[in-house]
Amino acid sequence: MINVGLVGGTGYTGVELLRILVQHPQVNLKVVTSRGEDGTPVSDMFPNLRPFTNITFSVPDVKTLCECDLVFFATPHGVAMEMAPELVKAGVKIIDLGADFRIKDVVEWSKWYGLEHTCPDIVEQAVYGLPEVNREAIKQAQVIANPGCYPTAAQLGLLPLIEQGLIEVEGIIADCKSGVSGAGRQAKIGGLLCEASESFSAYGVPGHRHLPEIKQGLQNANNNNEVGLTFVPHLTPMIRGIHATLYAKLKDTSVDLQKVFEERYANEPFVDVLPAGSHPATRNVKGSNFNQIAVHRQQGGDTVIILSVIDNLVKGAAGQAVQNMNIMFGFDERAGMTQPAMLP
Amino acid sequence: MINVGLVGGTGYTGVELLRILVQHPQVNLKVVTSRGEDGTPVSDMFPNLRPFTNITFSVPDVKTLCECDLVFFATPHGVAMEMAPELVKAGVKIIDLGADFRIKDVVEWSKWYGLEHTCPDIVEQAVYGLPEVNREAIKQAQVIANPGCYPTAAQLGLLPLIEQGLIEVEGIIADCKSGVSGAGRQAKIGGLLCEASESFSAYGVPGHRHLPEIKQGLQNANNNNEVGLTFVPHLTPMIRGIHATLYAKLKDTSVDLQKVFEERYANEPFVDVLPAGSHPATRNVKGSNFNQIAVHRQQGGDTVIILSVIDNLVKGAAGQAVQNMNIMFGFDERAGMTQPAMLP
Amino acid sequence: MINVGLVGGTGYTGVELLRILVQHPQVNLKVVTSRGEDGTPVSDMFPNLRPFTNITFSVPDVKTLCECDLVFFATPHGVAMEMAPELVKAGVKIIDLGADFRIKDVVEWSKWYGLEHTCPDIVEQAVYGLPEVNREAIKQAQVIANPGCYPTAAQLGLLPLIEQGLIEVEGIIADCKSGVSGAGRQAKIGGLLCEASESFSAYGVPGHRHLPEIKQGLQNANNNNEVGLTFVPHLTPMIRGIHATLYAKLKDTSVDLQKVFEERYANEPFVDVLPAGSHPATRNVKGSNFNQIAVHRQQGGDTVIILSVIDNLVKGAAGQAVQNMNIMFGFDERAGMTQPAMLP
Amino acid sequence: MINVGLVGGTGYTGVELLRILVQHPQVNLKVVTSRGEDGTPVSDMFPNLRPFTNITFSVPDVKTLCECDLVFFATPHGVAMEMAPELVKAGVKIIDLGADFRIKDVVEWSKWYGLEHTCPDIVEQAVYGLPEVNREAIKQAQVIANPGCYPTAAQLGLLPLIEQGLIEVEGIIADCKSGVSGAGRQAKIGGLLCEASESFSAYGVPGHRHLPEIKQGLQNANNNNEVGLTFVPHLTPMIRGIHATLYAKLKDTSVDLQKVFEERYANEPFVDVLPAGSHPATRNVKGSNFNQIAVHRQQGGDTVIILSVIDNLVKGAAGQAVQNMNIMFGFDERAGMTQPAMLP
Secondary structure (H helix, E strand, O other), rough: OOEEEEEEOOOHHHHHHHHHHOOOOOOOEEEEEOOOOOOOEEEEHOHOOOOOOEEEEEEOOOOOOOOOOOEEEOOOOOHHHHHHHHHHHHHOOOEEEEOOOOOOOOOHHHHHOOOOOOHHHHHOOOEEHHEEEEEEEEHHHEEEEEEOOOHHHHHHHHHHHOOOEEOOOOOEEEEEEEEEHHHOOOHHHEEEHHHHHOOEEEEOOOOOOOOHHHHHHHHHOOOOOOOEEEEEEEEEOOOOEEEEEEEEEEEOOOHHHHHHHHHHHHOOEEEEEEOOOOEEEHHOOOOOEEEEEEEEEEOOEEEEEEHHHHHHHHHHHHHHHHHHHHHHOOOOOOOOOOOOOOOO | OOEEEOOOOOHHHHHHHHHHHOOOOOOOOOOOOEEOOOOOHEEEEHHOOOOOOOEEEEEEOHHHHHHOOEEEEEEOOOHHHHHHHHHHHHOEEEEEOOOOOOOOHHHHHHHHHOEEEEEEEHHHHHHEOOOHEEEHHHOOOOEEEEEOHHHHHHHHHHHHHHHOOOOOOOOOOEEEOOOOOHHOOOHHHHHEEEHOOOEEEEEOOOOOHHHHHHHHHHHHHHHOOOOOOOEEEEEEOOOEEEEEEEEEEEEEOOOOOOHHHHHHHHOOEEEEOOOOOOOEHHHOOOOOOOEEEEEEEEOOOOEEEEEEEEEEHHHHHHHHHHHHHHHHHOOOOOOOOOOOOOOO | OEEEEEOOOOOOOHHHHHHHHHHOOEEEEEEEEEEOOOOOOOHHOOOOHHHOOOOEEEEEOOHHHHOOEEEEEEEOOHHHHHHHHHHHHHHOHHHHEEEEEOOOHHHHHHHHHHHOOOOOHHHHHHHOHHOOOOOOOHHHOOOOOOHHHHHHHOOOOOOOHHHOOOOOOOEEEEEEEEEEHHOOOOOHHEHHHEEEEEEOOOOOOOOOOOOOOHHHHHHHOOOOOOOOOOEEEEEEEOOOEEEEEEEEOOOOOOOHHHHHHHHOOOOOOOOOEOOOOOOOOOHOOOOOOEEEEEEOOOOOOOOOEHHHEOOOOHHHHHHHHHHHHHHHOOOOOOOOOOOOOOOO | OOOEEEOOOOOOHHEEEEEEEHOOOOOOEEEEEEOOOOEHHHHOHHHOOOOOOEEOOOOOOHHHHHOOOOOEEEEOOHHHHHHHHHHOOOOOOOEEOOOOOOOOOOOHHHHHHHHOOOOOHHHOOOOOHHHHHHHHHHOOOOOOOOOOHHHHHHHHHHHHHHHHHOOOOOOOOEEEOOOOHHHHEEEEEEEEHHHOOOEEOOOOOOOOOOOHHHHHHHHOOOOOOOOEEEEHHHHHHHOOOOEEEEEEEEOOOOHHHHHHHHHHOOOOOOOEEEOOOOOOOOHHOOOOOEEEEEEEOOOOEEEEEEEEEOOOHHHHHHHHHHHHHHHHHOOOOOOOOOOOOOOO
């Protein structure tokens, strides 16, 4: 049983983390913070939690947080880096669901996030929390940079091919579609049902913050050599789910792609490579931490097409964070996430 | 650990039951039947179950079913009554999620369901599986008639008032709204996304099969005296959820209605009476077995308005069935259903 | 050809009015105001209008508005009453799509809208713009109070019965369901797709501003005698549409209700009484100015059930406003609205 | 005024055609056929048309059709080619919204559609009805092959670049997303709201029938030289709309792409090139015949990204058919389609 704190509990990532944590067998939820909602019972804001917790939001307070074994940050970028140094000094473990520690190149980070980074040393020590790549490092980590939603779906779909040098690394295309919860629980016109439902559109085509994060991951897999990536995110009229459709040119069309993927993920508890010819749907993983992947070639061509789906709030955020926690503390990696996805 | 069979596993009620059963700590899923899908892995049809079960559909076979401790029927009406007698004789317990054993008056049943009833004796012994009313009888029952979705939402909202004689029992109105999954997983034009989304309509206004079921329950609570009920179901453009808006005339406006409801359901694990002034939303209970209730009067008038929400596939079907199973076998009544609703 | 101004063009009512007006054969759109968007092309905000108008938003200015033959207000309550006196003095006709002139009793108005009324004299002269009731008065009116969305659907469903004294006027119930566009184009959490889709809930049960408006209309039809009404609005996960399900007790069950409705609306261009036994769906009228009505009794009982559907943005707002304009200026009452609803 | 017949009026393409035709100023709707619905009023099936037409479905009959000036086929493939020869002989003009005359290579057609073609001569004379390419030929045509929905969106986005030789024609990627109405009004499980809403998935990745159609169009623009295309369609949880996201490698990054598109479509009544930096949304064109296009490069790279949106039922089917009719008969090309898109 560990004591856990959550900084920033009022967003969709926050409530999803709470949904998992309140029934996690080894977690004692000690503190959930929100400046704006100090004193409000968490279940007043999220009535699905009414029968599960009486905890109230409180103002973030480093002293209280330092009494936790682990603190999750489910905050906009810039918040975690302000509080992390003191917590790190106190020996508290940190999982940041935001973007503060994801990009190793802090100059690049500043360019995309518009802030000076205040603790580059913690960036350096932080482990990028994609268990399928960094499981051993996660076990030892004090600070985890939990991956973004698009980067999780895109990297899991592309890594097997890049690691084995099977594709041309220039000209990779990641055409990604996300449910609206990816935009967060913010009072903005664009997220209204009347704006976002019954419509589909791309956004951020000139450049999106997840572009450098995906590139970094792919380049690590490519022995730190440059990778050419075009990444286009789209807003999809549904609450949850990411579907990444990934395109690359094969070096050799005789490779058994199905086998490459099945072997790469044979021991992964949350990656499910579908049978050849499958088309994963985001609803197959709704509410669960699974990633489903299918790999295709069209009409015998030399373009490989990978379909990779996750729930953006689970494997793309809160679920992956709990998976990282489970690894860090030696729990069963599936603990708290033993439920099938909700279908329909 | 008990051996469980499921007859009719290809509908939404069936897959929801499977979603709960595959991770229920005391259940061994022995057989899932479907005439049409014999030999197909269940997870081919429902890919959310891929990592959880390797079971395949098989043709229903009484001998195999007799090896189970409990058999669920998630079938259209008329199926359970054909197979029940043999199973009952063999000592197998039965929970019918269909309508075969819900209406005690078999003549009335025939009128609404268009079939002659083949085992009125089992109707007589069957217990109507609404735990909030019949928990003690359920413990002893061999056959459970699992309530319909609308009847569950409507009865839980009205029973406290009728049991205590607080409302005029003529002129009760149940204006009920259901998600589209209530229509089942059937290839019909009316259920298409292009027909049912972005639209709202009533149906079955002249008379719906759940009318006699709700009336029977209310009359039982009214010392078997007649109750006058108008029930109008509506199709709502969403997958899951029932919202019952219930209207009745109060005999005495000085009664503390909030207290009546809170006391009636104080010990119920799955009924959550919201604070005065609340408006429950169906999403608060999506994917969970909870019923949320709020009670109102408008502008000090003498009409009581009760808002009662459930997930039609859980408390309105599969979850209530598992709750009944838990009661019948002496398990924790919450077993298998310890997760908060999925929000958003 | 008349010159038309629109005050408040950035909401859903505003854009819907523009959608109709830009292709209305007798309208020259002279000015569209918005304080916040001064100088922005209207079609930047509403790209569906790109090929139809080059007009830009401008700051509201009484002098320019006075050059119009007609000014629509699609503004929050309180705005129209500030600007109306000067326009009225200048002889400009006004159609207020807001609530400023709907309630004849200004004390009652203040109670519900929380403001002192600044021009009770204009309230007195204003005509309630429900053409099916006040067509002759509309022809002569200078100021039209365009009805609210729920009041339109509810009154059209109940008026035939009240006018002819066919129902008990105590205990009328209006259970109404609206698409989310009824909440307006406002950056509020509650209207987000992730909050409002895949959910259904009531709101305003203790008392909603449309309650006194509906009561006023029903009482007018009841020879100014009191009417007892319970009105419960619900938020429905779709963009457009209102479905009113109306319940009342019949004085005499032998009346031919179908005939009553058909005769009452025989000459109405936008009210469509469906054949006996029908269930109107909101999608039947999506994007059109029609109201579809069906009338039922259940199992031969003495409760009459009326189903009344409109598009809240058209017959419930902008379309009805244009219908009023057409009547005021002697145009074909259907002008600008000769398109069928969009289905699917 | 021309007499028009419609063969196959019960699908979504059919009802959309009817929605346009019943208010088209130069069309007299003479006959609407359906084998299964003989004698049913069209407005019983599509109640949005109630106030607009009294026509009933009738069994298709060549003699009656021969009395029309123009016959639309909104039928599954294989139907139009059976009836076309007789109509052609009788001098009737034909617009086939199905696939029978789209592919010039009848062997290729048979491969994808699984039928022997019965009138290759009509295929040869038929004009592919994309007005932006073939307007002059359409004016003279007797038989129009109305383009598919995906092919319309994809070709309009890619043609300007191919015609001018600005991109590498190997390795073009068309990642396309369609609303569910693209699957037609068919009673199939996959189209149910409970299957298709709140989910996103690719389909037909190994090969879809629109692949050869798009390739044919691109190759024509490429002086009949081979084009390498990967086409992946996706099912999007909404009723209407197609969003094509198109990727190709630029030969020369110094070209002013915005100007290329604006000039190419300067005189097109239904193609709207958005300002540089825009992201079109499908809702901008919902219910209208417009195509909106934006062109991008990401981070200064050499991949051009084109975003092209249409309403699949209008510009992707019925609207384009009416546009073709207008051109064939010398009507205003916009006739019957002078309404803005419905937003929201």
